Amino acid sequence: MTGNEAGRRPTLAVVGATGAVGTVMLSMLAERPDVWGEIRPVASARSAGRTVRVRGADVAVQVLSPEVFDGVDVAVFDVPDDVSAQWAPVAAARGAVAVDNSGAFRMDDDVPLVVPEVNADQLAARPRGIIANPNCTTLSMIVALGALHRAFGLESMFAASYQAASGAGQAGIDTLYDQLATVGGTRELGQTAGDVRKAIGEEGLGPFPAPLALNVVPWAGSLRDGGWSSEEFKVRNESRKILGLPDLRVSATCVRVPVITTHAVAVHARFARPVTGEEARAVLLGAPGVAVVDDPSAGEFPTPSDVVGTDPTWVGRIRQSPDDPHEIALFLCGDNLRKGAALNTLQIAELLVAGQAGQAASTTS
């Protein structure tokens, strides 16, 4: 009998199991290495009585309570900030490690902010028993930028995002589909100021501050100092923390586009030394979690609808600035519900129990 067969397999709680990211997480759990014993779906009282599919079986959703974390090794959270702020510490107090995908803990000095391909070494020290998962926009680019930083030394970066509706959750998805159903059959809309807004009506805006169909909306999140959006500050502050570069210059403009799922980002990054397009491409081709598609003359570059539902960070349009040999421009796409949320969270959870197994093994050997 091996040690693995002898040991209890760990228990995973999925908090927010009925949401857009929770649904993707449960679907991914059926496909990934089966490291978990029990998988316990958890949601708010609103989802009481519902069942969800867990590895092919219907499982009743448990309502969030302190007791729901008893016997749980890792609890992954995809719920609003205030719910995480309340319940992740409860899970930790009951002995689980909480892996949280809200913004509640990301900038807490006592909470590591982890992207396994970039800073898995940060997982070990977790004084609050909480690990934070980065924002989906940061995650759509940081694996590739981490690889380039290790090779060339990142000094500053500009990022302009092309963010999908599902970044605003199921309400964002539903709203964009509703708006497209309204504008899809009308061949005149989008040619006169305000006609799309009038066609969908004020109640048709959903979670967005302006129409998204036939439009782009230069706003995501809430207002921060100096006219910046919270989303733009997340890209800056989280990139700094993940890369371990507290003074990194990051300037971002975050824009919502009429795409269902998969965020894209145009990045222009400056490095400590000159970097040719070929050098950058070679590093990205060898980087775990990165897929390179970069032959524009053959129509090959990543686009959101061509890569949605996949795991890697897709990179194309890799090119050196003609004006500054230290600058590389790139176009990146990442599924915001997978690597941008569910996948990164599950990768962290799996590393945590792999670590526990390792610790247990070294303790008993």
Add this chain to the structure above:
Amino acid sequence: MTGNEAGRRPTLAVVGATGAVGTVMLSMLAERPDVWGEIRPVASARSAGRTVRVRGADVAVQVLSPEVFDGVDVAVFDVPDDVSAQWAPVAAARGAVAVDNSGAFRMDDDVPLVVPEVNADQLAARPRGIIANPNCTTLSMIVALGALHRAFGLESMFAASYQAASGAGQAGIDTLYDQLATVGGTRELGQTAGDVRKAIGEEGLGPFPAPLALNVVPWAGSLRDGGWSSEEFKVRNESRKILGLPDLRVSATCVRVPVITTHAVAVHARFARPVTGEEARAVLLGAPGVAVVDDPSAGEFPTPSDVVGTDPTWVGRIRQSPDDPHEIALFLCGDNLRKGAALNTLQIAELLVAGQAGQAASTTS
């Protein structure tokens, strides 16, 4: 009798009168100050026999020939590069000033590249008898950037575009409407890699190298050195020429988005001296041709579908970098068929004949 009433009013030829931009041009001519005597619509042999509306009347389209420019004071061109390259010099040889909106002459040292609000002084010297009109993406930002440059001294800039389908002409408009009709009623598309591409079919791509509905496409134009697109080099080289800054560092990523008309651009610009958001806003509020909409907490920022069909360059999201006091970020929108093409061309044409009237007056006085 005043001098104006005594003089022959000038003749304008509109070459490409049946195209997307030509159509907007004729519609704008019905609204603008009526400085023209004859307005002569001209197109290729493909449009022989067609009529177009000119100031409320049906006028027969004349087929492109040397004789069509006889008696013409100003000939505005919106036709493919190769057609302009052939015919603009013919118009000039026949005594017309050619104002060309193709890429054929923009970087010619003997051809001024003019945005009236920025460098109208360049109109006077035109050794080839040709004036070039900038690319629509450059025009969606350069009026505002010109004003900021005059005030603060532009040193470098990063631009990421959100370009409308109509930048690819009527075929672009038709393609996006067709694609939206296909995806508009289907609530599952956009969630699986390649499903949009499959739904619209290879023949449904139209002028774009990837699906545009439910997607963004990081490519416009043709391949240039080092993996850059011709559109990105246009933004760089035309900005340099218009602003008179031959060494300006400009780094652009040009991306097509599923919007019918109006290009948007996220710009992060660095100036010779520190610039606060308030200082930048004050300059833009006083700049001709610029409209400021900038109160994100009230949902006020420019979006393409809210400003399409209008003349100004719309600017919002004006903010100073928290990491570099010399850097200002902005989000700009400009109707690519109006200021981005038809309007700027007509403004140049009107300045040319105002200049001619002035010259004639000073000669006879």
